[in-house]
Amino acid sequence: MDYRKESLKKHAEWRGKIETKVRVPVESRDDLSLAYTPGVAQPCLAIQADPDKSFELTRRWNTVAVITDGTAILGLGDIGPEAGMPVMEGKCALFKAFGDVDAFPICIRSKDPEEIIKTVKLISGSFGGINLEDISAPRCFEVETRLKAELDIPVFHDDQHGTAIVTAAALRNALKLAGKHEEDIKVVINGPGAAGIAIAKFLFAYGVKNITMCGLNGILCEGDESLNPAQKEIAKVTNLQHEKGKLADAMKGADVLIGVSGPNCITGEMVASMAEKSVLFTLANPVPEIDPALAKEAGAYIIGTGSSQYPNQINNVLVFPGLFRGALDVRARTVNTEMMLAASRAIADCVPEDKLSCENILPEAWNRAAHEAVAAAVAEAAIKTGASKIEE
16 A cells, blocks of 8 residues: 555545544533533632642543644654644544543644743643644753643653653563663664653663764764753763764664664664674664664664564554553653653563564554553552652
8 A cells, every 4th residue: 555645545535533522412401501501600610719620520631732833743854833733633543542532733833942831831721731742852852841840730742752661662572582681781872862862861761771872973972062952961871981983883782773863874784783682773764774674684683663564663652642541540740750661661561471572572553451551550650659649
């Protein structure tokens, strides 16, 4: 199937992937008087007296805003908020299908972090959580950090943390097969943007100790004034051997390569220079950093991509529906590291030991048991860490 051609045709047929649904009867005078005026005044007054009642008396308890400014859309780049709408609608459809979360696309026509932050804060009273999506780096870091600090509902940048969570889950199972341990491996991450930096930080929390970051100019080194603030921060805790050079230099002897960069930037020779039983997660979409067949021929032991046309698709859809389901269920104030670690381990554990193989390190994206496991793990972690507004 030509997915691009067929998708355009289907979008014209669908005219949108989500819609609202009436949950109450509106067939009689009594129905209208209860759902609307005059009866609706009473829940309004109850919420005025206690705004938290909005989680009990409205659908707010189950709603998430999917926010974008259209600057980093799914491998297409800065194409604008309206052009990003099909992706945001798709995201909302997945929220509902796999987490039974009511998600709504909000596409903001501004690239100013302050305007984005202000807009989200102004509408936040209508939602139980905020999912930031496809906002380009480095502005996305400021937007997320500020909103997490200034709102008391979960704020989650999926491009950063969703990618990190599912990547770590894939790595956990890949290392089991390779007979290696997090604390002993060398990881190279190519692409020091939102996803790459978030993956590095999360892998440190996961137990990885030796990470080298690479960008267009090669290995990130502390003291390089050409780096943006987020890259300068991550450069302080990565590249502990103080290596210099290009991606090819960093990959020599590495156990793991994680690519969140661009197409065809890795050669077979670079893969062959890696350690035995090397793991490659080449996540560039729609074309990975190296063709999986070429990587396998060059000696890669396990290969994962961001594409559904290859085995081991490393897909954020395994994360966000269950994560928000769990967070909403316990009225979490935030999404903390412990909740994200719990989500990652739950995803990895959904592949039974006897089913693990080099071409099966993650559950399928449509595996509902996986989404339920993530939700349960996140809810439990939120309660244990005090992030929940609902007492155990």
